[in-house]
Structures are given as C-alpha cells and as structure tokens.
Amino acid sequence: xxxxxxxxxxxxxxxxQAHQAxxxxxxxxxxxxASLADDLTQxxxxxxxxxxxEQRDEKSTRAYLRTVARNAFLxxxxxxxxxxxxxxxxxxxxxxxxxxxDGGEAMTEALRRCLDKLDxxxxxxxxxxxxxEKSREAVARELGxxxxxxKSLLRRTRELLKECIERKLK
Amino acid sequence: xxxxxxILDAALREVIGGQTPPxxxxxxxxxxxxxxxxxxxxxxxxxxxxQAPIPLRRxxxxxxxxxxxxxxxxxxxxWQAAVVSNPDEDSDAQMARQAGADLGDVRxxxxxxxxxxxxxxxxGVADNTPSxxxxxxxxxxxxxxxxxxxxxxxMGLRGVExxxxxxxxxxxxxxxxxxxxxxxxDRLSTFALDVDTGSYSKARSWLQEGKLPPxxxxxxxxxxxxxxxxxxxxFDDAPFSxxxxxxxxxxxxxxKNCYLLRVGIKAREIAPSERKxxxxxxxxxxxxxxxxxxxxxxxxxxxALLLDELREGDRVGIALFGxxxxxxxxxxxxxxxxxxxxxxxxLKTGGATNIEExxxxxxxxxxxEFVAGRINRVILCSDGAANVGAIGPKAxxxxxxxxxRKGITLSSVGFGMGDYNDHLLEQLGDRGDGHYAYVDxxxxxxxxxxxxxxxxxxxxxxxxxxxxxxDPAVVRSWRLIGYENRDVSDKDFRNDAVDGGEVGAGHSVxxxxxxxxxDGVSGRIANVxxxxxxxxxxxxxxxxxxxxxxxxxxxxxxxxxxxxLAANVAEFAEILRGSxxxxxxxxxxxxxxxxxxxxxxxxxxxxxxxxxKAGELK
Numbered sequence: 001x002x003x004x005x006x007x008x009x010x011x012x013x014x015x016x017q018a019h020q021a022x023x024x025x026x027x028x029x030x031x032x033x034a035s036l037a038d039d040l041t042q043x044x045x046x047x048x049x050x051x052x053x054e055q056r057d058e059k060s061t062r063a064y065l066r067t068v069a070r071n072a073f074l075x076x077x078x079x080x081x082x083x084x085x086x087x088x089x090x091x092x093x094x095x096x097x098x099x100x101x102d103g104g105e106a107m108t109e110a111l112r113r114c115l116d117k118l119d120x121x122x123x124x125x126x127x128x129x130x131x132x133e134k135s136r137e138a139v140a141r142e143l144g145x146x147x148x149x150x151k152s153l154l155r156r157t158r159e160l161l162k163e164c165i166e167r168k169l170k
Numbered sequence: 171x172x173x174x175x176x177i178l179d180a181a182l183r184e185v186i187g188g189q190t191p192p193x194x195x196x197x198x199x200x201x202x203x204x205x206x207x208x209x210x211x212x213x214x215x216x217x218x219x220x221q222a223p224i225p226l227r228r229x230x231x232x233x234x235x236x237x238x239x240x241x242x243x244x245x246x247x248x249w250q251a252a253v254v255s256n257p258d259e260d261s262d263a264q265m266a267r268q269a270g271a272d273l274g275d276v277r278x279x280x281x282x283x284x285x286x287x288x289x290x291x292x293x294g295v296a297d298n299t300p301s302x303x304x305x306x307x308x309x310x311x312x313x314x315x316x317x318x319x320x321x322x323x324x325m326g327l328r329g330v331e332x333x334x335x336x337x338x339x340x341x342x343x344x345x346x347x348x349x350x351x352x353x354x355x356d357r358l359s360t361f362a363l364d365v366d367t368g369s370y371s372k373a374r375s376w377l378q379e380g381k382l383p384p385x386x387x388x389x390x391x392x393x394x395x396x397x398x399x400x401x402x403x404x405f406d407d408a409p410f411s412x413x414x415x416x417x418x419x420x421x422x423x424x425x426k427n428c429y430l431l432r433v434g435i436k437a438r439e440i441a442p443s444e445r446k447x448x449x450x451x452x453x454x455x456x457x458x459x460x461x462x463x464x465x466x467x468x469x470x471x472x473x474a475l476l477l478d479e480l481r482e483g484d485r486v487g488i489a490l491f492g493x494x495x496x497x498x499x500x501x502x503x504x505x506x507x508x509x510x511x512x513x514x515x516x517l518k519t520g521g522a523t524n525i526e527e528x529x530x531x532x533x534x535x536x537x538x539e540f541v542a543g544r545i546n547r548v549i550l551c552s553d554g555a556a557n558v559g560a561i562g563p564k565a566x567x568x569x570x571x572x573x574x575r576k577g578i579t580l581s582s583v584g585f586g587m588g589d590y591n592d593h594l595l596e597q598l599g600d601r602g603d604g605h606y607a608y609v610d611x612x613x614x615x616x617x618x619x620x621x622x623x624x625x626x627x628x629x630x631x632x633x634x635x636x637x638x639x640x641d642p643a644v645v646r647s648w649r650l651i652g653y654e655n656r657d658v659s660d661k662d663f664r665n666d667a668v669d670g671g672e673v674g675a676g677h678s679v680x681x682x683x684x685x686x687x688x689d690g691v692s693g694r695i696a697n698v699x700x701x702x703x704x705x706x707x708x709x710x711x712x713x714x715x716x717x718x719x720x721x722x723x724x725x726x727x728x729x730x731x732x733x734x735l736a737a738n739v740a741e742f743a744e745i746l747r748g749s750x751x752x753x754x755x756x757x758x759x760x761x762x763x764x765x766x767x768x769x770x771x772x773x774x775x776x777x778x779x780x781x782x783k784a785g786e787l788k
Contacts, residue, residue, distance in 0.1 A: 013195050021191035028180030042198045095177040111181050116350040120750040130186040158176050
C-alpha cells in the first residue's frame with residue numbers, strides 16, 4: 001500500500017476509534033510512560049494498516065493489535081538499551097487478557113467502583129502515590145509512614161482491588 | 171516507582187491521576203499520509219464491547235492535584251484495633267478492613283463494650299403497609315494524676331491546618347466513615363436509631379472557643395439530629411411517622427446521578443400532663459475536675475431548671491461521687507423543691523472521679539424507689555473523666571445494661587471542656603436506653619431539661635432499628651452518612667437480642683443517604699422498615715414504607731427546606747470530620763445555601779455563625 005486512500009483513512013480512523021484506548025492502556029501496563037504510550041500507540045496502528053491488516057472479529061483484532069504493540073514496545077526498549085524482563089511481561093500479558101479483553105474499559109469502571117469501597121487510609125495512600133508525581137518515599141513521609149510501610153500498604157491494596165475487580169467482571 | 175509492576179498501576183494512574191487514553195486519531199492520520207481530508211469520526215462515550223469507546227480526557231475524572239497533595243499533609247491517621255474477620259461479612263467489605271488490618275486499622279467494628287455479639291438471624295424486609303423519644307461532704311484528699319487519655323489523636327483536616335492538640339483528658343473514639351457500597355454486593359443497610367446530640371453541642375463549644383473540633387468528636391448523625399424538622403405527623407397505630415424524600419445531591423464527588431435520600435422519623439408528641447410520673451435519680455460528679463462555671467455550677471443551674479418543669483408526683487433523689495460515692499439526698503417529691511434546691515446549692519468539688527461508685531449508689535437508690543409503670547431514670551451528670559474505680563468501662567456498661575433490663579434506664583449529660591470523656595458518656599447513655607447530651611450553656615440546659623423534657627424522659631419506642639433494602643436495578647451504590655457506631659448486622663435486624671435505639675416523645679430522627687442511581691432508570695429506590703418495641707408492651711412491631719424516584723425533587727432548589735438544612739448540616743459535619751467523601755468540599759457552599767433557607771430560628775442562626783467560624787479557622 002503506497003498512498004492512503006480515503007477509504008483506508010476511514011478504516012484507520014474507525015480502527016483507532018474502536019481500539020486506541022485499549023492499545024494505549026496495554027502499553028501502559030507493559031511499563032510505558034504516557035508519552036511513550038502515545039508514540040507507540042500511533043506506531044501500532046500505522047504498522048497495522050501499512051501491512052494491510054484486515055479486521056475480522058473483535059477478539060482477533062485486539063490480539064493482533066496487542067502483538068504489534070508489544071513488538072513496538074520491545075523494539076523501543078532495545079533501542080533504548082534497556083533490558084526486558086520477559087517473564088514479567090508474560091505475566092502482565094496474561095493478567096491483561098484475563099481482566100481487559102475489551103481494552104480495559106470494564107476493568108477501569110470496575111476499578112472506580114472498587115475504589116469507592118476502600119477505607120480512607122489506603123485511599124489516601126493511593127491518592128498520594130498515583131495522583132501526584134511524588135516519589136514513594138516522599139508520599140510515605142507525608143503520610144507519616146515508613147517507605148516499607150507504604151510499599152506494603154500499596155501492595156496489599158492493589159491485590160484487594162484486583163480481587164474486587166475480578167469479582168465484578170465475572 | 172514500585173519494584174514490581176502491577177496490572178493496576180496504569181489503571182490507577184488513569185482513574186486517580188487522570189492519565190486517561192488520549193485521542194491520537196488525527197496525529198496518526200497525519201503521520202499516515204499528507205493532506206488528510208477525511209474527518210475522523212467523533213469519539214464516542216463509553217459503550218458496549220462491539221463499539222469500543224474512545225474515552226477522551228475527562229476533566230471530571232481528574233483528581234484535583236491540589237486535593238491529592240493535601241492528602242499528604244497532616245499527621246497520623248488513627249485507627250481502632252483490627253477486628254476479627256466475620257466469616258459472614260461480604261468479601262468486598264472485608265477488603266476495606268484488610269487493607270489496613272495489620273497496621274491496626276479498621277473502619278468500624280464491634281464497639282469495645284456496646285452492641286454485644288451479633289447472632290445470625292433472619293433478614294429481609296416486611297411487607298409494605300401504608301404508613302405513613304449532705305448535707306454531707308465529699309471525702310477530702312488529693313486528686314490522683316489523670317490517666318493518659320486513650321484514643322487521642324491528631325488528625326489533619328484535608329487542606330487545612332491540623333486540628334488542635336486535644337486538651338488534656340479529652341477522649342473520643344474514631345468510628346471511621348461509611349463508604350459507598352454497591353447494591354449488587356449488599357443491598358441492605360441496617361442500623362440502630364440514635365437521638366443523641368452531644369457531638370454537635372460539643373463541637374459548638376470547640377468552635378466558640380476558637381478551635382476546630384477534633385475529627386473523631388464529630389458524629390454526623392448527632393449533628394443532623396440536633397435540629398428540628400417539620401416532619402408530618404400521622405401515626406395510625408405506630409408511635410411515630412415515617413417520611414421519605416430526596417433531591418439531587420449538591421455535595422459529594424462525582425455528582426452524576428447522585429442524590430440524597432432522607433428518611434425521617436417523628437415520634438408522637440405528648441402533653442406534659444400525659445407524661446408518666448418520673449422517679450429521677452441524679453448521679454452528680456463533684457470531683458475536682460468538675461470545678462467551674464461550665465461544670466458543677468452549670469449542673470446546679472440545669473437541675474434548678476428541671477425542677478421547675480417536673481410536676482407533683484415526680485420524685486427526685488441525688489447521689490454524688492468524687493473519690494467515693496455517697497447518697498446525698500434521699501428521694502422526695504418535687505413539691506419539696508426548696509429543700510432540693512438548697513441541697514443542690516451546697517454541692518462543692520473535690521477528689522478523684524469514681525463514676526463506678528457513684529452509679530452503684532445511684533442504682534441502689536433508684537432500686538429502692540422503683541415502681542413499675544413510672545419513668546425510673548438515673549441521670550448521670552459528669553465530664554466522664556473517670557480515673558478511679560475497680561472495674562473498667564466494660565463492666566460499667568454491663569452494670570448499666572443489667573439495670574436497664576430491670577427497668578431503670580440511664581441518661582448521660584456531659585459537662586465541661588478538657589478532661590472530658592465523650593466516648594464513655596455516649597456509651598453509657600446508649601447502653602442505658604436513655605440518651606446522651608452535652609450541656610455547654612444554660613441555653614442548652616433549657617433545651618435538654620425544659621423544651622425537650624418529654625422527649626428526654628418519656629420513651630415511646632424502644633430498641634428501634636431501621637433497615638433499607640435498595641433496588642439494584644435503580645440504585646447502583648449507596649452510602650449512609652453517619653451512624654457508624656450504630657451499625658447492625660443485616661441478619662440481626664429482627665434479632666431482638668441486639669439492641670436498638672430509644673426514641674422519646676416528640677423526637678425526630680433523620681438518616682441521610684447518598685445514593686447513585688442507574689442511568690435513565692426510575693422506580694423504587696428502597697423499601698424502608700423500622701422495627702421497634704412499644705414502650706408499654708413487649709412485642710415488636712414494624713412500620714414500612716418505600717422510596718421512589720418520583721419522590722426525589724427535580725432540583726436542589728426545589729427540595730424541601732428541611733432536607734436542605736439536614737444536607738447542609740451533614741456536609742458541615744463531613745467537612746469537620748475530614749470525611750473522604752467531602753474532600754475538596756467548601757464550607758462557603760454550605761454557608762451560602764444555609765443563608766438562602768427560610769429558617770429564622772435560633773438554632774439555624776447559631777449554625778450559620780458556627781460555619782463561619784469554622785471557615786475562619788481553616
């Protein structure tokens with residue numbers, strides 16, 4: 001495919017409209033920051049239509065885009081000279097497939113509802129850690145906790161949230 | 171960053187940090203080829219799986235970074251001891267406990283002494299039926315050092331200075347704040363009614379002294395129930411009426427489809443002449459800590475007011491306690507008013523605070539005078555700062571409960587700032603089937619002992635519990651504002667061994683819920699059932715009603731004045747106690763709405779001044 005016809009452009013736009021959020025979220029799960037996720041999301045879709053990708057069903061389209069996105073991620077890591085923990089990547093991929101088949105929309109909505117159930121303390125810890133750009137150490141200090149204490153609390157809270165989300169998605 | 175990435179990290183940054191997926195269509199098309207002429211389809215809102223949404227950056231999802239940063243300010247969060255996991259407890263509810271359990275955190279759990287153990291019992295909702303409170307001398311001696319208070323914490327209000335260091339001896343208990351609950355996880359809300367008002371008057375004292383009250387001292391339901399609401403009075407066979415209404419919520423986070431549901435109970439009024447004759451035993455704290463105009467002197471004035479309201483046939487006796495307890499004035503008819511007043515005027519302070527012995531003697535006196543069919547009430551007047559006695563609070567509460575079973579009830583009236591045990595006094599009043607009030611002025615004394623005397627003395631419904639069953643098709647989630655320490659297991663709603671609250675003649679009790687409705691759905695919000703035992707008879711009865719979306723006012727401005735007042739009071743309490751669900755809330759908004767209400771009574775005027783004061787202190 002050399003030029004991009006209007007028809008192809010529409011297809012690309014439609015494909016992105018349906019799947020860009022999911023691809024972006026997936027890249028963030030793999031470990032991209034927001035800016036890199038923006039770039040790699042575009043790369044993913046560009047790669048897809050440049051290779052003449054043809055959509056079939058939703059599930060296979062998502063799987064295909066995930067593969068392309070993962071490859072884009074691995075390539076960017078290699079180019080940056082960073083080591084990739086493959087086992088970790090596979091774990092995250094499995095969990096993503098388990099929880100976010102639809103691109104993460106249902107998981108995100110379930111997360112919002114699960115967050116509402118949290119007590120104030122873990123919620124404040126999450127707010128401080130995920131709602132600001134501060135380091136964990138800084139957040140721990142401000143909450144009057146040790147770094148290890150906050151780390152434990154965050155770990156426990158994330159697991160509880162995950163269990164809550166799993167129940168909601170069943 | 172954390173050592174090991176977690177599947178939810180990105181999702182948490184999206185939901186909490188506002189880092190939502192961007193719309194990259196235009197940029198990608200531009201990279202795909204020059205001269206893009208085809209407009210990309212407009213992004214849609216969230217939809218089903220086949221139409222995967224493209225969520226744009228949604229400002230309303232973003233956390234205020236300023237609010238998030240303010241989380242970090244302030245000191246340690248206080249938590250109660252970890253509660254033993256209840257195997258019947260919903261697993262999502264366990265999540266909230268477990269997140270802090272090993273740090274000794276719990277949102278709420280069985281009280282130290284109150285409430286008892288909950289047995290499994292049947293739950294559910296009753297069929298709807300239309301439906302529509304010396305001359306002697308105390309022992310001289312030194313006052314022992316005050317115990318270090320328990321439960322004293324320094325908690326920061328979000329975005330404001332930390333609340334002040336508690337005066338020595340002030341004791342409160344933090345019962346946490348109710349969270350939102352999804353109806354698909356738990357559709358039942360069950361709690362014991364509460365007519366106490368002590369928390370509001372105590373908070374008032376703090377503000378009038380130019381300080382913010384400690385967060386743990388603020389109980390939202392006691393704030394709301396301090397005020398008078400004009401509930402319609404229609405009773406049929408029940409001793410109270412049930413009112414249900416609501417309006418779009420003006421406060422809270424994420425207001426889309428968010429409403430306030432108000433459940434109001436109004437007990438039947440009685441004329442003073444209809445009140446049963448009373449045998450009152452005053453147990454008065456005359457320990458050294460009760461020295462001062464706002465303590466023993468105020469107790470004396472309060473009793474003088476009360477004597478004027480009692481009638482012939484009522485009997486009064488007085489026990490005192492300092493380091494020891496003693497019978498000070500044996501019971502006599504109130505027609506001996508002069509004699510009683512003379513005895514009261516002679517009271518002096520000194521010694522430690524032996525509540526245990528004071529109550530022991532008071533109950534002995536009350537027991538000798540006990541006559542079935544009369545109001546047999548012990549009224550404890552104290553600052554609660556007990557520091558001597560062989561038994562601890564738990565045994566004290568068991569004594570109060572045992573006497574209650576024999577027909578001698580107890581009300582506690584708190585006096586004083588500093589060396590004040592709010593928690594103990596509240597528990598004593600609740601366990602004693604009386605209630606708890608705090609008197610900080612002669613005006614408040616008039617309210618407790620004059621204006622509301624019938625409500626204070628004459629109980630018309632005992633062991634009152636309420637249960638709401640929300641319809642999951644209409645209500646997505648709900649949150650009860652307040653009543654954290656009045657929670658009852660859903661299964662124990664009809665377990666009569668589990669204590670409820672007492673409602674006096676003319677009392678009104680209000681429960682406010684924040685509810686989030688399903689999109690575009692109308693219908694029944696909840697069935698409401700109130701279970702109670704009539705004061706005269708032992709059998710339990712129930713009053714039921716239902717709340718529908720049609721009962722919700724179409725706008726805040728069209729909501730009833732009373733509902734708006736209750737909501738503003740609740741929001742005031744939520745802000746003062748640093749409630750997570752009032753984060754980013756504004757006292758200015760509360761003040762603005764209060765000033766628009768058509769309420770010119772003294773209580774609301776005073777409230778407005780208190781809100782202003784709180785705003786200045788923040």
